[in-house]
Amino acid sequence: MSPGQIFRFALAGLAANKLRSGLTTLGILIGVGSVILLVAVGNGSSQSVQNAISSLGASAITVLHTEGSAAGPEPSTSALGSTAFAEPQNLTVQDAQALAQAQGVASVSPVVSTSETLSYGASSNTASLTGTYPSYFPAENDTLSQGSYFTTQEVNTARDVVVLGSEAASDLFGTANPVGKSVLVAGIPFTVVGVLASKGSSGLSSADDTAIAPLTTVQDALTGFGTLDDVVVLAKSAAQVDTVEGEITSILDLRHHETAADADFDVLSASSLLSTASSTSHTFTVLLGAVAAISLLVGGIGITNIMLVTVTERTREIGIRKAVGATPGVVLAQFLTEATLLAMIGGALGILAGVVGTRFTIVGVKPVTVPLSIPLAFGVSALIGLIFGGLPANRAANMRPADALRYE
Amino acid sequence: MIRPGPHHAAGAPPETQPLPAAELEPERKPVIRLVSVVKTYGTGEAAVQALRGVSLDVVERDYVAIMGASGSGKSTLMNIIGCLDVPSEGEFLIDGIDTGTLDEQQLAVLRNRKIGFVFQAFNLIPRMSALANVELPLSYAGVKAAERRRRAEAALLLVGLAERTDAQPKQLSGGQQQRVAVARALVTSPSLILADEPTGNLDTRASHDLMDVFDRLNAAGRTIVVITHEADVAKHAKRIIGVQDGHIVSDRRVTPPGALPPLLRRPVDGPVRP
Numbered sequence: 001m002s003p004g005q006i007f008r009f010a011l012a013g014l015a016a017n018k019l020r021s022g023l024t025t026l027g028i029l030i031g032v033g034s035v036i037l038l039v040a041v042g043n044g045s046s047q048s049v050q051n052a053i054s055s056l057g058a059s060a061i062t063v064l065h066t067e068g069s070a071a072g073p074e075p076s077t078s079a080l081g082s083t084a085f086a087e088p089q090n091l092t093v094q095d096a097q098a099l100a101q102a103q104g105v106a107s108v109s110p111v112v113s114t115s116e117t118l119s120y121g122a123s124s125n126t127a128s129l130t131g132t133y134p135s136y137f138p139a140e141n142d143t144l145s146q147g148s149y150f151t152t153q154e155v156n157t158a159r160d161v162v163v164l165g166s167e168a169a170s171d172l173f174g175t176a177n178p179v180g181k182s183v184l185v186a187g188i189p190f191t192v193v194g195v196l197a198s199k200g201s202s203g204l205s206s207a208d209d210t211a212i213a214p215l216t217t218v219q220d221a222l223t224g225f226g227t228l229d230d231v232v233v234l235a236k237s238a239a240q241v242d243t244v245e246g247e248i249t250s251i252l253d254l255r256h257h258e259t260a261a262d263a264d265f266d267v268l269s270a271s272s273l274l275s276t277a278s279s280t281s282h283t284f285t286v287l288l289g290a291v292a293a294i295s296l297l298v299g300g301i302g303i304t305n306i307m308l309v310t311v312t313e314r315t316r317e318i319g320i321r322k323a324v325g326a327t328p329g330v331v332l333a334q335f336l337t338e339a340t341l342l343a344m345i346g347g348a349l350g351i352l353a354g355v356v357g358t359r360f361t362i363v364g365v366k367p368v369t370v371p372l373s374i375p376l377a378f379g380v381s382a383l384i385g386l387i388f389g390g391l392p393a394n395r396a397a398n399m400r401p402a403d404a405l406r407y408e
Numbered sequence: 409m410i411r412p413g414p415h416h417a418a419g420a421p422p423e424t425q426p427l428p429a430a431e432l433e434p435e436r437k438p439v440i441r442l443v444s445v446v447k448t449y450g451t452g453e454a455a456v457q458a459l460r461g462v463s464l465d466v467v468e469r470d471y472v473a474i475m476g477a478s479g480s481g482k483s484t485l486m487n488i489i490g491c492l493d494v495p496s497e498g499e500f501l502i503d504g505i506d507t508g509t510l511d512e513q514q515l516a517v518l519r520n521r522k523i524g525f526v527f528q529a530f531n532l533i534p535r536m537s538a539l540a541n542v543e544l545p546l547s548y549a550g551v552k553a554a555e556r557r558r559r560a561e562a563a564l565l566l567v568g569l570a571e572r573t574d575a576q577p578k579q580l581s582g583g584q585q586q587r588v589a590v591a592r593a594l595v596t597s598p599s600l601i602l603a604d605e606p607t608g609n610l611d612t613r614a615s616h617d618l619m620d621v622f623d624r625l626n627a628a629g630r631t632i633v634v635i636t637h638e639a640d641v642a643k644h645a646k647r648i649i650g651v652q653d654g655h656i657v658s659d660r661r662v663t664p665p666g667a668l669p670p671l672l673r674r675p676v677d678g679p680v681r682p
Contacts, residue, residue, distance in 0.1 A: 005547050016535050320531045323492065324592065325520020325548035327513045402492040405531065 001330050010337035017310070021342060024306045028346025028384065029353060031296030032377045036354025038292045040367035042285025044358075047368050049277045053270050059106075059238045060139045061245055063099070063231040063252070064266040065091040090227035091265060093215075095255055099233055102247040104240040107135035109232045110215055112223045116186045118164075118172060118211055125171040128210045129185060131218025132232070137163075139234040147179035147194030150214055158216035162190040166198040167208035185211065188221050241269050299346065300384040307339050307392035318396050319404025332397035339389020340382055347381025436467035436665055439503060439599050439631045440489055446497035447484050458484035460654035461498070466600075466633060470665040471626040473645035474635045481654040483604075486635045490602050491519045503599050520548050524593025528605035530585040532577040538564065538588045539573040545596045563591035567621055583614030590621055594630065601625065603634045607641055619644045623669040644671045 014021045096110040112131040117124055130136070134149050150161045162185065169178050169192075178192045190213060199207040219225050235244040245267050252258075252265055311318070318331060326334075351374055358367040447459040458481045466472050476482040487493040488500055491507055494515070500507050502522050507515065524545075525531075532541045542560040551559070564570055567587040577585050586606060593601050603622070607615035623644055626632050634641060642648050646665060650658035663670050 001548055001550055012536070316531065317533050320533055321544070321548075322516060323490070323519060323525050323531075324545040325516055325596075327516040327548075329513065330548065400493075402487045405492070405527065 001326075003333075006330065006333050006337055009334050010341055013310070013314075013334065013338050014341060020306060020310075024302055024342050025346040025349065027299030027302035028296070028343050028381055029299075029350040031292065031299035032347045032350025032381050033353035033357065034295050035289060035292040035377055036351060036369065036373050037357040037362075037367065038288035039285060039373050040354070040358045040369045041362050041365050042281065042288045043370050044368040045365040046278060046281030046285060048365065049281055050274060053273045053277060059235045059241060059270075060141075061233040061235060061241060061248065061267060061269045063091070063233060063248060064268060065227050065229055066264055066266055091231065092228065095252060096228065096231045098251055098255060099231065099248055102244065102251060104236050104244045104247070106234045106236045107133075107139060108234075109133040109136035109139055110228045111136065111230045111232055112215060112218055113229050114218070114223055116211075116222065118168060119184045120172040120178075120181065123172050125168060125209075127165070127168040127171075129218060129222070130210065130212045131215040131223065132212060133215060135234065136212065136232055139232045142199070143197045145195050145197040146177060147192070150193055155214040155216055158214060158220050160188065160190045160213075160217055160221075161193045162211050162213045163194040163196060164192055165196050165208040165210035165212075168211055169195045171209070183211075185213070186222060190217075238271075241271055245269055245272075296380070296384065300343070300388040303339055303342055303385060304388040304391055306342075307335065307389050308395070310338070311335065311392045311396045314396075315399065315404050315407040318399050319401050319407065322399070322401035323405060328397040331399075332393050335393035335396045336386060336389050339393065340385030343381045343385030343388070344378070347378050350381070351377055436469070438465040438467050438501075439470075440464075440466045440633075441501045442488070442495075442498065443500075444498040445488060445495040445500055447481075447488065447493070448496045458654055459488070459495070462651075462654070462656055463498075464649070464656065466631065467665050468631055469626070469629055470631055471622075471644070471646040471669050472633045473642035473648045474633065474651055475637060475639075475642050475648060476651035477637060480651045482635050482651045484654075485651060486602065486604050489600075489633060490523055490525060491515050516548075520545055520596065522599045524596065524598040524601045526586065526589050526593050526601065526603035526606045528608035530577070530582070530589050530609070532585055532588055532592075534577055537574050537576060538569060538580065538591075541577070541588055542592045542595050545592060549596060559595055560591070563595040564588070566594070566625075567591045581614070582610050583617055586610060586614070586618055587621060590618070590625075594625065599631060601630055601632045603632065605636055606634065607636070607638065615641070619671070620673055623672045626669050627672055644669060646670065 093110050096108050099105060100108040109132045114129050115126060116129040117126050119125075133155055134152055136142075137149050144163075145166065147163070149163060150159070154161055162183065164172075164178060164183075172178065172183060173181070178195060181192050182189045183192060184190075190211075196208070196210075196212075233244065233248060235241045248267050249263075253263065256264060258264065321331060354377070355369060355374070358369050360367075442462050442464045445459055445462045446457065449456045449458060460481075462481075462485065474482055474485060484493070488495055488507075489502075491502065492515075494500070494507050494510070502518065505518065505522075507518065510518065519525075532538075533544070536544075539557070539560050542563055543556045546556040546559060561570070561573060564573055567590050569584060569587055569591065572580060572584065575584075577588070580588065586609075590601075590606075593603075601622075606622075607618055610618060619641060622632055622634065626646075632645075634645060636642055646661070646663040646667065646669060648658075648660045648662065649656055
């Protein structure tokens with residue numbers, strides 16, 4: 001009995017009940033399709049987060065000002081007016097200057113940020129406004145498309161100059177060259193000195209809908225001379241990021257008379273964000289994959305179920321085949337082939353459906369197919385056919401021919 | 409031919425009526441030989457003895473009818489002769505091969521090579537053409553496609569269905585379906601054609617036609633065992649064996665195994681393969 005002949009018998013067996021075979025296939029199709037699609041969604045969201053973080057720059061470290069010991073008890077719950085708990089201190093330009101003394105630091109850029117309305121003529125637009133030093137641009141991987149950055153001199157003299165992000169510039173000026181024009185920022189006229197090249201969207205907010213001006217100017221006109229929002233520290237190399245992070249923490253702890261427990265700042269680097277984000281998105285991907293795998297399992301149980309019905313229904317046929325000389329092995333092979341064919345056809349169609357599905361954006365995520373998931377899904381579906389077809393095929397193979405022939 | 413040898417069964421001895429002609433017959437090789445066959449179903453209290461010591465030889469070219477009422481043990485006998493089951497005690501040999509020690513795999517091969525079945529319910533596989541049904545035993549024997557087709561077409565020609573090779577079972581009448589089954593039974597040139605109530609689902613006309621086919625096959629040299637409860641069918645055989653309560657109760661020789669079947673209506677014609 002040749003394998004080709006067994007294959008033809010199996011194919012004829014499936015063709016005998018097309019609707020049932022089709023519906024069983026659908027179970028595997030949905031399972032395999034959802035594994036591929038959901039893993040691609042998980043992978044896609046993980047990649048978009050990683051892209052967003054690595055666009056921050058590999059050597060950049062951000063010191064964020066926080067509200068202080070949020071984890072500790074509220075001061076108001078103890079004696080009123082008591083200073084038992086350190087008041088959160090401002091993150092100051094002096095702090096920033098102190099950080100500049102640390103080993104391995106290339107530059108330090110204090111940052112204040114706010115959201116303001118920019119207007120030019122009739123057009124206006126709300127953009128994020130950042131006040132900082134010129135060293136901020138290289139630290140943030142910003143590049144110019146037109147004009148120039150503002151200078152340290154302009155920071156020291158608090159000049160009303162601004163560098164626009166590409167989206168902010170095109171919203172206000174369209175295709176015209178904004179350099180040298182005057183825009184109103186919260187009603188105050190600023191001269192545009194440069195326009196940044198587009199960095200693309202990073203998740204929800206656009207990094208291009210922005211305006212960057214000298215720190216002193218923004219503090220003077222808009223935010224006041226209170227705390228900084230953050231300080232961007234650029235390490236001399238990516239390899240020194242960890243050391244610099246440690247130094248920043250110890251310098252600021254010392255200056256703010258704090259311990260690690262009640263720190264009023266956070267130190268974040270692109271690499272630490274990246275590892276946090278990638279472990280989160282890995283969990284997310286595994287979770288999605290597990291949900292999809294359950295549907296694949298349900299599809300496999302569907303195969304067992306249908307094959308059991310088929311074997312019972314075709315008891316007499318099995319009896320006839322055995323009477324004319326089919327050995328138990330040949331009967332086993334025929335029904336295993338039927339189950340595996342069902343699973344593999346479902347798997348192939350599922351891969352097709354999954355790959356087509358990844359062409360669409362799903363809940364704001366552009367899915368990215370994991371190439372390994374395709375051969376894996378196909379192999380798993382074939383395996384499911386073999387495993388879940390095993391019980392029914394075995395039952396068929398072990399039927400006693402005399403009983404099977406008499407089955408009504 | 410009856411062989412009341414040393415193994416002869418306990419219980420009621422069969423009535424033997426040796427004909428003078430039988431003694432002139434040359435010594436023939438037994439195709440099947442049952443020696444004190446006992447078949448018990450179930451164990452302990454619930455055990456049922458379906459066969460209680462049956463000894464029987466069927467020789468080449470013989471045409472034997474086994475008659476019995478339902479419950480007489482003739483179905484069990486058919487299962488054992490057909491290698492669908494093995495005896496609990498005693499021996500069953502087909503072409504000298506003892507089936508007692510064989511496993512399911514070896515029995516399947518033996519059925520394929522030695523036995524052609526014809527069942528009461530036709531038992532063709534639905535949704536397969538007549539030709540494919542006839543080819544089925546050859547497929548399991550590993551015969552190549554072209555050779556399979558050639559032999560299946562020859563077998564269908566022999567039963568008078570050369571025109572209906574592509575028809576599916578449901579497109580054929582009962583008589584035609586049973587003739588396809590006969591073609592399937594003889595396509596492998598088995599040692600024995602075993603028919604279990606072959607006319608049970610047929611009308612008188614189709615029964616006549618079918619028995620005519622059996623008569624011609626036997627005249628052409630086939631060994632045939634027909635299990636039946638109809639006297640009309642048994643009349644076609646050269647030897648009629650009665651079974652009751654798991655014993656052989658009668659054994660009547662009508663014509664010697666080498667003679668033509670008693671009711672053969674016309675001389676052998678057409679291409680009958682040995």
